[in-house]
Amino acid sequence: MTIDHRQLLREMFDAAVGAAHPSVCVPPFLAGIEPPKGRTIVVGAGKAAAAMAAAVEAHYPGPVEGLVVTRYDHGAPTRHIEVIEASHPVPDAAGREAAARVFQRVQGLTSDDLVLALISGGGSALMALPAEGVTLEEKQAVNKALLRSGANISEMNCVRKHLSAIKGGRLARAAAPARVVALMISDVPNDDLSVIASGPTVPDATTRHDALAVLAKYKIEAPAAVLAHLNSPACETPKPGDPIFERVQNILIATPQGSLDAAAAVAKRGGFTPCILGDLEGESRDVALVHAGIARQIALHGQPFEPPVAIISGGETTVTVRGDGKGGRDAEFLLGLTLALEGFGGISAIACDTDGIDGVETNAGAIMTADSYARAQKAGVDLKALFANNDAFTAFEKLGDLVVTGPTRTNVNDFRVILVPKRV
Structure with a gap:
C-alpha cells in the first residue's frame, strides 16, 4: 500500500494538537480538586485559556466565577467565566486592563476560597500588568526588541517577570491566604513551571540582575524607566521558600x-x-x-x-x-x-x-x-x-x-x- x-x-x-486540547487534558485533573467552603475564582491567561475555562465550566463540581484572557480570535463560549481577548506576542491595552482585573479579582480573599488559575503559553504577553513606574509602551518596546533579538523563551520571560506586577509568583502573593491551584499547559523546554506564562503562581529563582544581563547580552537599549526599575531591589520577585507558596499547587496537565x-x-x-x-x-x-x-x-x-x-x-x-x-x-x-x-x-x-x-x-x-x-x-x-x-x-x-x-x-x-x- x-x-x-x-x-x-x-x-x-x-x-x-489533539492530545493537548483543553477538552481532553483539563477534565481528568478537575476530579482531584475539592471545591472550597468559600468561592472558586477562576483566572487565567494564555492561548488555551478560553478553552480551558469552557472545560472547567463543563466539568468542575461546583459554582465558578472569574475571568481569563486569551489571544484575539482564540475565545470559546462560556457562561460564568468572562473571556477577554488581547494582543500576542506584543502586549496591548486590552491585555493590561485584563491583567489589572485578574489581579483585582484575587485580592481580598479568605483561606476558605480557592483560586483556580488556568495557565498556558502566551500568558506572558496577554496578561500584561506593568510594574509601578513602567508604562505599557516601555514594556512593549522591550518586548519587541527581545522578540527580534534571538533571545530564548527563558531569557525573555526572565525580563518580563521583573517588569511585571503580576508575573513571577506575584499573582499567588496577591491571592494569599486563599488556596491556589494552577492547571498548566507547558509550552517550554523541560516543562519549567516558572517559565510557562512567566510563572504567575510559581516562585522565581531568577533575579533582576539576570534580567539586566539578558538586556546586555542582546544589546537591547531599554528605556530609562525600565533600567531604573531593574536596578531597584523593589522589583525583585518572590523566591523559592517564600511562605506565600505553602498553599499553592501547580499541576502540569499537558506537555510537549x-x-x-x-x-x-x-x-x-x-x-x-x-x-x-x-x-x-x-x-x-x-x-x-x-x-x-x-x-x-x-x-x-x-x-x-x-x-x-x-x-x-x-x-x-x-x-x-x-x-x-x-x-x-x-x-x-x-x-x-x-x-x-x-x-x-x-x-x-x-x-x-x-x-x-x-x-x-x-x-x-x-x-x-x-x-x-x-x-x-x-x-x-x-x-x-x-x-x-x-x-x-x-x-x-x-x-x-x-x-x-x-x-x-x-x-x-x-x-x-x-x-x-x-x-x-
Missing part, C-alpha cells in the same frame, strides 16, 4: 512530550519507526542543519535507525531577524531544511506551531514534500534569497505548502516531523 506522506505528516500534527508521543503512535501505524529527539532550542536555521544531517545518516547508512523513520522533535527555536520578510520560526526551520536537503532521498517534513499561528502570520507552519526544492526551481522561486530575507512564509506560500489551521486553542510549542522513507 502506498502511503501519502503529506497526509501522514498532517495526521501526526493533528494528533499532537505528551504530544510527541501521540504523534509517534500515528507514525507507527503509518509504518514508520519514530525517533523522538525531544524539546530543542537554538536558531531555527541551525536546528534545521542538524535535522538534515540526521536524516541523511538514516537514509544513507541506516543509523541510528533503519528507515523508514519519522524524526520527531519539539521545543522552541528562535530567529534572529536580519531581513524584512514574513515567516515564523517553524517556516524558517523548514525552509532551511529544504535548502539543506535539496530533495535528497525522497524526504518530506512538516514544521508547525501547535497554537496554529507561526509567529505573527496566518499559518501554523508548512509542509516540505520530496519535490519542494525541484518545484521551486521550476517555478523560479529563489529559496536562498527568501531565506536570507527571513521570508519563509512567502516561499511556502508560492509553493502552496502552507499549513493553515486557525487557532487551535492550545499551545505545546513547535512540532516537527521528518519522514525518511525506506531505502530502495
Whole structure:
C-alpha cells in the first residue's frame, strides 16, 4: 500500500494538537480538586485559556466565577467565566486592563476560597500588568526588541517577570491566604513551571540582575524607566521558600512530550519507526542543519535507525531577524531544511506551531514534500534569497505548502516531523 506522506505528516500534527486540547487534558485533573467552603475564582491567561475555562465550566463540581484572557480570535463560549481577548506576542491595552482585573479579582480573599488559575503559553504577553513606574509602551518596546533579538523563551520571560506586577509568583502573593491551584499547559523546554506564562503562581529563582544581563547580552537599549526599575531591589520577585507558596499547587496537565508521543503512535501505524529527539532550542536555521544531517545518516547508512523513520522533535527555536520578510520560526526551520536537503532521498517534513499561528502570520507552519526544492526551481522561486530575507512564509506560500489551521486553542510549542522513507 502506498502511503501519502503529506497526509501522514498532517495526521501526526493533528494528533499532537489533539492530545493537548483543553477538552481532553483539563477534565481528568478537575476530579482531584475539592471545591472550597468559600468561592472558586477562576483566572487565567494564555492561548488555551478560553478553552480551558469552557472545560472547567463543563466539568468542575461546583459554582465558578472569574475571568481569563486569551489571544484575539482564540475565545470559546462560556457562561460564568468572562473571556477577554488581547494582543500576542506584543502586549496591548486590552491585555493590561485584563491583567489589572485578574489581579483585582484575587485580592481580598479568605483561606476558605480557592483560586483556580488556568495557565498556558502566551500568558506572558496577554496578561500584561506593568510594574509601578513602567508604562505599557516601555514594556512593549522591550518586548519587541527581545522578540527580534534571538533571545530564548527563558531569557525573555526572565525580563518580563521583573517588569511585571503580576508575573513571577506575584499573582499567588496577591491571592494569599486563599488556596491556589494552577492547571498548566507547558509550552517550554523541560516543562519549567516558572517559565510557562512567566510563572504567575510559581516562585522565581531568577533575579533582576539576570534580567539586566539578558538586556546586555542582546544589546537591547531599554528605556530609562525600565533600567531604573531593574536596578531597584523593589522589583525583585518572590523566591523559592517564600511562605506565600505553602498553599499553592501547580499541576502540569499537558506537555510537549505528551504530544510527541501521540504523534509517534500515528507514525507507527503509518509504518514508520519514530525517533523522538525531544524539546530543542537554538536558531531555527541551525536546528534545521542538524535535522538534515540526521536524516541523511538514516537514509544513507541506516543509523541510528533503519528507515523508514519519522524524526520527531519539539521545543522552541528562535530567529534572529536580519531581513524584512514574513515567516515564523517553524517556516524558517523548514525552509532551511529544504535548502539543506535539496530533495535528497525522497524526504518530506512538516514544521508547525501547535497554537496554529507561526509567529505573527496566518499559518501554523508548512509542509516540505520530496519535490519542494525541484518545484521551486521550476517555478523560479529563489529559496536562498527568501531565506536570507527571513521570508519563509512567502516561499511556502508560492509553493502552496502552507499549513493553515486557525487557532487551535492550545499551545505545546513547535512540532516537527521528518519522514525518511525506506531505502530502495
